[in-house]
Amino acid sequence: MKLLSTLCMVALAALAIGSTPSAAQTTSQRVWTIAEILAERQDPVDIENPRMCMGNRFKPCVCAPDVTKLIQYRPSIAQCGKKAGIVMSGRYLTAFSVVVRDRDNRDRWPISFPTTGTGYGGCTLAQAKAGLGKCSAFKVQKIIKVKNENGDAEVHCLGQSGYHPLMKGISRMTVKLKDVPGSHADPLERLCLKGPTTPLN
Numbered sequence: 305m306k307l308l309s310t311l312c313m314v315a316l317a318a319l320a321i322g323s324t325p326s327a328a329q330t331t332s333q334r335v336w337t338i339a340e341i342l343a344e345r346q347d348p349v350d351i352e353n354p355r356m357c358m359g360n361r362f363k364p365c366v367c368a369p370d371v372t373k374l375i376q377y378r379p380s381i382a383q384c385g386k387k388a389g390i391v392m393s394g395r396y397l398t399a400f401s402v403v404v405r406d407r408d409n410r411d412r413w414p415i416s417f418p419t420t421g422t423g424y425g426g427c428t429l430a431q432a433k434a435g436l437g438k439c440s441a442f443k444v445q446k447i448i449k450v451k452n453e454n455g456d457a458e459v460h461c462l463g464q465s466g467y468h469p470l471m472k473g474i475s476r477m478t479v480k481l482k483d484v485p486g487s488h489a490d491p492l493e494r495l496c497l498k499g500p501t502t503p504l505n
Contacts, residue, residue: 333467335380336503338459341391342452346373346505348394357496358475362409365476365494368504372396377477377497377504379466381459383448388466388500390444390477393457400483400490402460404442404497406473412440414470425463438463441470466500474500 354370366372374394381389390402403411412435414424423432427439437443441463448459464470474497481491498504 333380333465333501335382335386336378337382338391338448338450338457341376341378341381341459342450342454342457344505345376345393345454348373358407363494365496368496368498371495371504373505375477375479375495375505377466379471379501379503381461383459384446384461386465387445388462388464388471390460390462391457392460392479393455396479397456397458398481400480402444402477402479403440404462404471404474405476405478406442407475408473411442411478413442413473414440441468442474471500 350372351370355367356364357367358365374392374396376391377388378391379388380386388404390404392399392402405411406413422428423439424441425436425438427436432439437445443463444460445463446461448461450457450459462471466474476497477495479493479495481493484490
């Protein structure tokens with residue numbers, strides 16, 4: 305009986321230990337407001353020769369510490385329905401689009417081509433193949449324009465929270481500065497992230 309009692313106590317202790325990280329993870333999943341993000345904007349002085357990272361398989365991106373301060377990433381923004389978002393200021397207010405990509409350079413995720421019915425985002429097969437924004441968690445679902453005395457901004461809300469499993473592979477942002485019809489050489493900026501759950505700038 306004494307041995308059985310001891311085993312029970314060990315099992316209960318193990319359960320308690322196992323539950324602690326989950327609770328800690330929940331409380332650490334911060335949600336930012338737009339006002340907080342704008343208040344955290346830093347001096348937008350660009351680095352003249354930024355370092356480049358992640359260039360093994362695809363074109364490299366500007367290393368996260370050297371990314372312009374005019375672009376901020378947050379894993380969860382209240383006004384985006386607690387989804388992740390990219391906040392752009394200054395010269396980036398005229399950018400054509402922005403997406404996040406994973407280490408395989410995909411901006412369409414999850415890959416969901418339903419033969420019947422609908423897939424991710426309620427997309428039909430035709431919509432998914434066309435690459436509509438709503439069909440991908442990595443693409444912008446809505447844009448919030450913000451007037452601010454220290455400089456206007458745009459909040460680009462993504463399809464999922466940075467804490468969501470679908471976003472675990474994101475590693476960079478791609479900003480299309482201008483859309484050139486019929487061209488495969490649109491001007492782009494590739495900017496590294498610190499990770500899906502870590503704020504940038």
